[in-house]
Amino acid sequence: MREKDKINILIAESAPVIAAGVAYWMHRLPGLQTHVTVVETQEEMDSYMRNSSPDIIAVSLSFSGIFNPIDFREKYGDDCKLMAILSGQISPSTLKLFNGCISVVDDVEHILKSVRDILSLTENSELTKESLSVREKEIVEWVVKGLTNKEIADKLFLSPHTVMTHRRNIARKLEIHSATGLTIYAIVNHIVELSDLNL
Amino acid sequence: MKYYPSDKMISLIADDYRLIQVMSRFGIRMGIGDKTIMEVCEDSGVDCHTFLTVVNYVTEGFPTPEDFSSLSIRTLLHYLRQSHIYFLEYSLPSIRRKILDGIKLRTSDVSFLILKFFDEYYTEVRTHMEAEETMLFSYINSLLEGHVKAEGVVATYSDQHENVSSKLKELKTIIIKFSPEDATANLLNDALYDIYRCEEELENHCSVEDNILMPVLSLLEKGEYNGDSEKR
Numbered sequence: 001m002r003e004k005d006k007i008n009i010l011i012a013e014s015a016p017v018i019a020a021g022v023a024y025w026m027h028r029l030p031g032l033q034t035h036v037t038v039v040e041t042q043e044e045m046d047s048y049m050r051n052s053s054p055d056i057i058a059v060s061l062s063f064s065g066i067f068n069p070i071d072f073r074e075k076y077g078d079d080c081k082l083m084a085i086l087s088g089q090i091s092p093s094t095l096k097l098f099n100g101c102i103s104v105v106d107d108v109e110h111i112l113k114s115v116r117d118i119l120s121l122t123e124n125s126e127l128t129k130e131s132l133s134v135r136e137k138e139i140v141e142w143v144v145k146g147l148t149n150k151e152i153a154d155k156l157f158l159s160p161h162t163v164m165t166h167r168r169n170i171a172r173k174l175e176i177h178s179a180t181g182l183t184i185y186a187i188v189n190h191i192v193e194l195s196d197l198n199l
Numbered sequence: 200m201k202y203y204p205s206d207k208m209i210s211l212i213a214d215d216y217r218l219i220q221v222m223s224r225f226g227i228r229m230g231i232g233d234k235t236i237m238e239v240c241e242d243s244g245v246d247c248h249t250f251l252t253v254v255n256y257v258t259e260g261f262p263t264p265e266d267f268s269s270l271s272i273r274t275l276l277h278y279l280r281q282s283h284i285y286f287l288e289y290s291l292p293s294i295r296r297k298i299l300d301g302i303k304l305r306t307s308d309v310s311f312l313i314l315k316f317f318d319e320y321y322t323e324v325r326t327h328m329e330a331e332e333t334m335l336f337s338y339i340n341s342l343l344e345g346h347v348k349a350e351g352v353v354a355t356y357s358d359q360h361e362n363v364s365s366k367l368k369e370l371k372t373i374i375i376k377f378s379p380e381d382a383t384a385n386l387l388n389d390a391l392y393d394i395y396r397c398e399e400e401l402e403n404h405c406s407v408e409d410n411i412l413m414p415v416l417s418l419l420e421k422g423e424y425n426g427d428s429e430k431r
Contacts, residue, residue, distance in 0.1 A: 109365070109368075174372075175368075175369065175372045176369055176372060176373070177369060178319070178366070178369060180312055180315055180316040181316060181369055181372075181373055183312055184309050184312045184313065184316070184373055184377050185376075185377065187308070187309050187312070188309055188376075188377045194309075
């Protein structure tokens with residue numbers, strides 16, 4: 001998934017308080033740059049969609065009466081990423097029509113995960129979420145052995161910025177952010193031996 | 200579900216057993232009979248309004264700010280301190296024991312690192328909570344005693360809260376993904392259950408600090424706070 005560009009998010013929600021709440025958090029997703037637009041009526045949505053193609057459309061089930069994902073996709077294309085904004089129950093069959101969902105009681109981490117899941121689904125579809133690339137494993141090895149980002153960059157002929165990007169992706173894929181956590185991962189997966197390390 | 204002083208205390212527990220923890224941290228013990236919330240609070244010397252504000256916040260998930268100016272900050276601080284004691288002296292050590300028993304600690308492999316991760320986490324939580332008590336709570340007390348406002352004391356505490364609960368998520372991930380094969384399933388499951396519960400309690404605790412204590416503190420700093428007057 002790319003992290004570099006701003007992610008364009010459209011929020012289609014007729015209830016202003018919910019719309020404001022969702023927009024608040026979509027603006028503040030840790031590690032992601034987002035651009036958020038809120039529309040409250042069908043007319044606003046149509047005029048927005050004429051000029052833009054948002055990366056994610058977060059829409060409430062009751063938007064403009066009853067929101068119909070099938071009609072929406074017919075009108076605007078099959079590749080639209082629809083995220084349901086749930087304030088109550090939803091049947092699994094309805095949920096299937098969306099690419100993902102958030103609930104109004106979700107905390108920012110859940111929202112972040114849903115956003116990431118929806119976007120990485122298309123761009124990394126051949127890659128299972130948890131598996132690291134060869135390069136990423138190399139970086140894990142050096143991180144665990146105690147090298148700084150700068151040292152790793154020198155060793156692997158990368159820019160420090162690239163190393164940072166790799167590290168962010170590693171953290172996302174493994175759901176591990178700490179050095180000790182990475183060490184455990186590295187040992188279990190035989191990237192390093194415990195005896196190689198100074199603990 | 201919003202509760203009122205005239206509701207029976209026992210109905211709280213019947214509706215949501217998590218409130219047992221809240222009661223106990225306020226210093227309310229079992230043996231409440233059929234008394235109302237108001238009566239039990241009076242018997243236990245707890246400010247009923249503050250108790251209900253926390254209870255209603257925990258059950259409803261959002262605070263009712265119009266009541267903040269008359270909250271008893273001292274009661275609230277007592278509650279938060281008791282929560283700290285609960286996490287540091289009881290909940291987290293008990294999780295550690297279960298992990299330790301479950302993973303059959305050896306210095307030669309990951310079981311050792313899992314415990315290391317836990318210990319690092321514990322130290323972090325402890326440092327955060329102790330700093331809160333020595334810096335933030337003392338600052339609030341000094342304000343209550345009429346000392347002047349200081350800049351910059353409040354800034355960092357909420358930021359650290361995210362770390363406190365996200366690290367616990369990571370601990371779960373590590374145990375679930377990387378536990379040694381010979382770990383004792385029941386003990387480890389038990390530890391995981393406790394971690395899930397502890398995570399929820401910590402989140403609640405932090406959000407009481409962020410969404411009740413902080414707004415009250417800013418009222419206090421602005422001189423718009425009216426509670427605890429008889430004690431000042």
